[in-house]
Amino acid sequence: MSNEKIPLSRRQFIASTALGAAAAATGTIAMPSVLRAAGTPIKIGVLQPVTGPLSYSGTQGQLGAMLAIEEINAAGGIKALGGAHLDPVTGDAQSTPAGGTAEVEKMNAAGVSCIVGGYASGICLATTQAAARYDLPYVVDVGVADNIMTRGLKNTFRFGPGFGVIANAAIDNLIAINDGAGKPAKTVMIVHEDSLFGAGLAKLLNAKLPEKGFQVLETIAHPTPTRDFNTIVLKIKAQNPDLVIPANYYNEYVLLARTMQQQHVKPKGIYSVLGGAASSYKFVKEFPEAANGIMDCNHWFNPLSDKAQALKKKVEAKGQFFTYEVYLNYASIGLVADALERAASADRAKLTEALASSTWAGHIMPYGPTKFVDGQNQGAAPCGTQVQGNDIKVILPAKFADAKPKFPFT
């Protein structure tokens, strides 16, 4: 591993040396790290797939990161570093691991202290690895694949939950909701897309749900994109399950829900895990009837947090939807800023240490206490949500809930 130092321009060097000399002369040499870096902007890599198939998510993620940086700078920057501002270095992963890797190289050459983002698991696997070559701290914003965090990379951190935690919480939530309603749901049909998360989730659900007393009537896989769900919905109609569990991306999710609505297929509930559209304000706004009652287990902000609500208003005032990419990136930048304050240095090694020992609180996410083990935040957890009255409400965990589950919905 090479230990590349953050480049210091001649002007910055002279300025900092002069400050250091002044400090020595006035007897304030006790805080050299503060003075050395005073006012020097700290470069933060904001890496997102802003072009290609993932461009919507990437753009949303970039928005969240930029809003966080703007707010931190407006509030006086990193105080431990003399009010140093965060200087975003944006990069486009072009929705591919190779594109992401090229951007990591550029960001490293630009002298960033840290990189935040990646979005997709495939991109994060490649970019974290590329950053590890330079001992460059990397905060994964979304990428839920568990193996991102199990490779022993010391530079890689994830503030949000991984797939295993989300899937287990989803099953626990489903049982809690079903038990709470007197166990009306006994049969299940799973409709999943055939790649990364859909196939993995279907496998997990097929293994766990029978143990919990559910009968999986059928599991239907479909590719992405799929533009006609009539056949699949006819199958659902024929089997008439109590619960339909979709695991697919936004467009397919919307199409499935709309086709079910058109064919008057009304199971007792639609319950999804990381549902592409289930926790999307866009879906709720555009297709309120199809979305009504849908439950999900997904990334979500803390609805009881004033900061989160203020951010939501700010994003909506910009004409954008408050999607999970926005608040996960917003929170990830906040995590980095907190680590910079504690490290009182933009040095990569010190920042990595500060991230690893983070106990950051007061953020906008509905998480438990922040504690990193092998880079994964142990407090991170998803929320159970339900579309109720043209809004998305948190129904679980009870600590963060702003509504009660409505189940069965029909």
Add this chain to the structure above:
Amino acid sequence: MRSFVPIAIVVAALAVVPLLVHSNVVLNFLVVALMIALAGQGWNILGGYGGQYSFGHAIFFGTGAYVTAILQVKFGVNAWLAFGTGIAAGAVVGVVVGWLAFRAGLRGSYFALVTLAFAEVLRILASVTPITGAGVGTLLKLDLRFAALQFESRAVFYWLILALVAVALIVTYAVERSRFGAWLTAVRENEDAARALGVDAVAVKLGAMVISGAITAAAGCFYSQYFLFVDSHIAYGAWISVEALLTPIIGGAGTIFGPLVGALVVKALGEGALLVTGQAPGLDLVVFGIVLIAVVGLAPRGLVGLRAQLAARWRRARAGEASRG
């Protein structure tokens, strides 16, 4: 090309780049460009020399990538051996796909569609089969050792891919100069006429498919070692089929240096467009597309053919002047 000298000069010139340029940004750019050039070099044998336009060279790229990764992760095979086996697997897949397609007498657009279909079938299979890691993909462990075919320095990766490109260039040269190459060109120009002259067209095309498959698979093997992660969309996705055919067509199909020139120019154009357009997302792709259309429009025989095209035009102009005078 009458000798190996031009190949030696080009490879030697490229080999010294890491000694002069230490920027990993530049090296990473060149590594990816050379990897695409290698995939394109494979396509060039079959499409450029043999006239069999494949729209699904992901078949070979993906097979090489998966075999290299799976042998290491699931069976603990040495990385170098896995790399070699990946290349061989590409050749075997070439035989299977070629045999099925050519025995059925598929030509032209039908052959193109069949290769496209094969790539799509393999992509779907890879996305559901447990051995490939299904939708989750296969992740190689980061292990920066020579024995694991992973290097801390990007320069070593650069020399490795350059060596593979050099071998592919020599193979292309050998094909061009051989009797087999003459049969292949004859099949490209007029398959029925070639058959009438006693050329076993199926065997010749099958041979081209094997060489082509092995070379493109080598690019896939390299991808796995360089990025250490492969899934069905990366391995068998349309992106690599498009890149593999775009680079030789732009550089000059049926020429030795076409894919190399094409890959370097296409990738440089992409980066250049990014620099020009700054941070506006997607605008670089628009600029890139416009420049690409202009290049293809001005040089229909590829960039390598552009020189000959300009020389011919100049000669015609001179001849016109002479006849008027």
